[in-house]
Amino acid sequence: MSKENTENGVTEKQGQTRREFMTKTGAVAGAAALGMSGEANAAKKRHPKRGGTLRFATRSDSRGLDQHRNYYYYVSHPLAATSMGMFDVDLKMEPKPGIAVDHTVSKDLKTYTFKLRKGATFHDGSPIDAEAVKWNIGRIKDPKIGHSFIRSSIKDVESVDVIDSHTIKFNLDKPSGVLVASLTYYPVQFMSPNSVGNADNHPIGAGPFKFKSWKKYDRTVLERNENWWETDDQGNALPYLDKIVGFPKKEDRIRLTALRTGEVDLIENMAYTDAAGFDKKYGANFNTWDVPQVGTGYLGFNLKNGPFSYKNPNGKMMRQAAAHAINHEAIHQAIFSGLSETARGFYSKASTWHMPELERKYEYDPDKARFLLKKAGGMDERLVLTSRDAYAYMHQTGEIAHAMLTEAGFNIQHEIHPYAVLKSKWKKGEYSIDSTANSYRPDPDRWFSANVLSTSSNTKLRTGFNNPKADKLILEGKRTLDPAKRKEIYQEVEMIINDELPMIYTHFIPLTCAATKNLKGYEPAFNGPYSTHMSGIRTAWLG
Amino acid sequence: MLIYTINRILHMIPVLFVLTVVVFMFIQLLPGDVIDTLIGDEEAEDPATRELLMKEYGLDKPIYVQYGVWIGKVLQGDFGKSLVTRRPVALELFESIPATVYLAVVGISISMLIAIPLGAIAAVKRNSPTDYTAQIVSLIGISIPEFWFAIMCVLFFSLYLGWLPSSGYMSPFEDLGQSLKYLILPAAAVGFRQAAYTTRLTRSSMLDEMNKEYVDTARSLGFSEKKVIYKYTLRNAMIPTITISGLQLANLLGGTVVLETIFAWPGIGQAIYLAIIDRDYPLIQAGILVLGVIVVIVNLLVDLLYRVLNPRVALN
Numbered sequence: 001m002s003k004e005n006t007e008n009g010v011t012e013k014q015g016q017t018r019r020e021f022m023t024k025t026g027a028v029a030g031a032a033a034l035g036m037s038g039e040a041n042a043a044k045k046r047h048p049k050r051g052g053t054l055r056f057a058t059r060s061d062s063r064g065l066d067q068h069r070n071y072y073y074y075v076s077h078p079l080a081a082t083s084m085g086m087f088d089v090d091l092k093m094e095p096k097p098g099i100a101v102d103h104t105v106s107k108d109l110k111t112y113t114f115k116l117r118k119g120a121t122f123h124d125g126s127p128i129d130a131e132a133v134k135w136n137i138g139r140i141k142d143p144k145i146g147h148s149f150i151r152s153s154i155k156d157v158e159s160v161d162v163i164d165s166h167t168i169k170f171n172l173d174k175p176s177g178v179l180v181a182s183l184t185y186y187p188v189q190f191m192s193p194n195s196v197g198n199a200d201n202h203p204i205g206a207g208p209f210k211f212k213s214w215k216k217y218d219r220t221v222l223e224r225n226e227n228w229w230e231t232d233d234q235g236n237a238l239p240y241l242d243k244i245v246g247f248p249k250k251e252d253r254i255r256l257t258a259l260r261t262g263e264v265d266l267i268e269n270m271a272y273t274d275a276a277g278f279d280k281k282y283g284a285n286f287n288t289w290d291v292p293q294v295g296t297g298y299l300g301f302n303l304k305n306g307p308f309s310y311k312n313p314n315g316k317m318m319r320q321a322a323a324h325a326i327n328h329e330a331i332h333q334a335i336f337s338g339l340s341e342t343a344r345g346f347y348s349k350a351s352t353w354h355m356p357e358l359e360r361k362y363e364y365d366p367d368k369a370r371f372l373l374k375k376a377g378g379m380d381e382r383l384v385l386t387s388r389d390a391y392a393y394m395h396q397t398g399e400i401a402h403a404m405l406t407e408a409g410f411n412i413q414h415e416i417h418p419y420a421v422l423k424s425k426w427k428k429g430e431y432s433i434d435s436t437a438n439s440y441r442p443d444p445d446r447w448f449s450a451n452v453l454s455t456s457s458n459t460k461l462r463t464g465f466n467n468p469k470a471d472k473l474i475l476e477g478k479r480t481l482d483p484a485k486r487k488e489i490y491q492e493v494e495m496i497i498n499d500e501l502p503m504i505y506t507h508f509i510p511l512t513c514a515a516t517k518n519l520k521g522y523e524p525a526f527n528g529p530y531s532t533h534m535s536g537i538r539t540a541w542l543g
Numbered sequence: 544m545l546i547y548t549i550n551r552i553l554h555m556i557p558v559l560f561v562l563t564v565v566v567f568m569f570i571q572l573l574p575g576d577v578i579d580t581l582i583g584d585e586e587a588e589d590p591a592t593r594e595l596l597m598k599e600y601g602l603d604k605p606i607y608v609q610y611g612v613w614i615g616k617v618l619q620g621d622f623g624k625s626l627v628t629r630r631p632v633a634l635e636l637f638e639s640i641p642a643t644v645y646l647a648v649v650g651i652s653i654s655m656l657i658a659i660p661l662g663a664i665a666a667v668k669r670n671s672p673t674d675y676t677a678q679i680v681s682l683i684g685i686s687i688p689e690f691w692f693a694i695m696c697v698l699f700f701s702l703y704l705g706w707l708p709s710s711g712y713m714s715p716f717e718d719l720g721q722s723l724k725y726l727i728l729p730a731a732a733v734g735f736r737q738a739a740y741t742t743r744l745t746r747s748s749m750l751d752e753m754n755k756e757y758v759d760t761a762r763s764l765g766f767s768e769k770k771v772i773y774k775y776t777l778r779n780a781m782i783p784t785i786t787i788s789g790l791q792l793a794n795l796l797g798g799t800v801v802l803e804t805i806f807a808w809p810g811i812g813q814a815i816y817l818a819i820i821d822r823d824y825p826l827i828q829a830g831i832l833v834l835g836v837i838v839v840i841v842n843l844l845v846d847l848l849y850r851v852l853n854p855r856v857a858l859n
Contacts, residue, residue: 063627063628063821064625064627064628064629064630065628065630069629143589143591143592143595143596144595144596144599147581147583148582148583148584148592149583149584200628200629200630201630215638215809216628216635216638216639216809216814217807217809217813217814217817218638218642218712218809247711247807248807249711249807250804250807251804251805251807254709254710254804254805254806254807257697257701257702257709257710258708258709258710258711260702261701261702261705261708261709262705263708263709263710263711418575418820419575419579419580419820420573420574420575420576420577420579420580420820420821420822421573421574421575422575423575423579423580423584424574424575424579425574450584457584457589458584461584462584
């Protein structure tokens, strides 16, 4: 006897495979809607299949489970699929309703009132109401608990008032037009207040997948959240997949081998040398995606002390000499295998904040570099170029920049260090140039306020850049709502950067992921496979 | 033997004490601290946040007080909590040590299964094609880098032949068959390399023994050549082999970061390496302490094994 099971609007009939059922129902519904024959419509429509386990190999793993103490790196950590925040982001990097479905802003840009999604629950079934949101914001803001990256997103929030069970008011200490962008997931992710006692062992979030188990650097097992609110364009509840098993495999080629041997279905962060020719060689068996990225590599100068600094009257000339020594095209080819593009500003073409008019003021010209270096009297200065060991492109760019600077006459040595050592060097100012990168700044305020504004902790720690005009513009940009006006403001800041050279933008960081042809309906966004409205793993299924 | 064993266990205490003190002090000398890694960049220069976290994690106290607090808890069986994951250190170690022990024990077993017969046969058939083959194979084993051999194994057995998974780990208690499939390549990579050393050692030690008077005596008493070689000579020749295998095992139990990375094997090597990168002091301390205990125990077992192999060996 046929038995029906209704789950989230998708009725599945036992006695036939899920795929058969989805195919049949999809075809019939589509035909009814469009007045087409079932066959013709079925050929045109995609037919997602519910169920299955996605095996996903990632470069890194989460450091811990508490969602406020650790940020779940959006690209790599499978645990990111368990989280959700006030706003989601779509493929165009625009905020979309998440836990908040609507909002109003006061004229002075100091009060935001949010309407929360009714019926939304955490994975333990407890409601995501205004009290829960207030509790989460309070916990994130506690400096003993909230990770600084998450906390910094909401640093302007002075207090939170519960208006009613599904209305909440955020009061800011200074005007800001960017709070909604700051509240997007990730990193401002919420957890069930009831789970706080066990947050380090079993996180209870609000994302499309629920936590099942985690064994650090071995595997993460997640199960479908049957109460997730998102539906596809046919009204079927998302996600389609029943389970995700994440396998952290640190080495890029190990992940690729695991994909090619069929041990996993999806990998991220392919090595650039592999990604460049992969489609041509293996395109018949695998799909690849160039993930639209907001991640940019740069060489940051130490302006606090040393030959490039404000303390040296010829510091700017030294920086100009270094800028003329850098061959961006060589970095593009040698490090990134011709993928993505060299950078003239922070935002790549993937972002609406991309500024194609920006020009590199100091182009590659080794003769000019040598001339300026000599003129600035910097030939004998002993310099240190640092880079981080954890990311290959950072230290590879460091290596090639080291060769170029040496060629131009700089007396420089290259040091590769782990983060803790680098940070100690930044603090003490024991470096001249740092080969680094920055990512996940969909709104320009998150980049400029954190890394260019002279009063920010990160600017003070790293470059020490201090430009009153840039500061004024950044603060003005934060208070401006009109996107076109904001873009003009930030473009002006970029021009100051390209002139004053606290950093040299080098390259937009490419990111390629690959999957078996079996993975359908998958499209990664700039924020990785999990956190994208109506996309990524949420809409993926195994064929 | 019992008194000897108790004596050796008592000797462990000062060794481990000195080990923990030295590690604790050296870790403090490393640039950067755990607060740097926990706090991230965004509020890196905020002294108030740093102070709060230092207090929260007990790092505001003098080093000797921190050590005293830590060792006091360890003596009560409490290794504390990881500063990064905030999970009990015992749990963190319990998750990674079994994977390492599993790989090391099977790897060394493979090594001995290859090396002892091969070394013995090479010695008995000295200067024969068998001997030359054994010597060349062991020379190759010593010469090729471990990581290269591991990658070649993955290439042939996983990618080309598709017989075995290329990387990953599964507990034998979860699914023994599947677990062994994951184990074969890393254990073979470990075993082949160690076997190369042990084969040469077994061969030379067999040759030494074969030239001793007791072997001639045994032969003159009319014992069969098989009995002379395999019962008397090999048994005595095994002592240096066991010593080296014991050291190899202790070394492997300390973790093989390169192989663990290639095979995505979640062992203690990676766990301690990452703890050092993160400056996760309680995890580093406990990891080193546990490894120290393992090394001392393995050495003790090796010593006891001497006695089993040759009852004339005086343990004290």
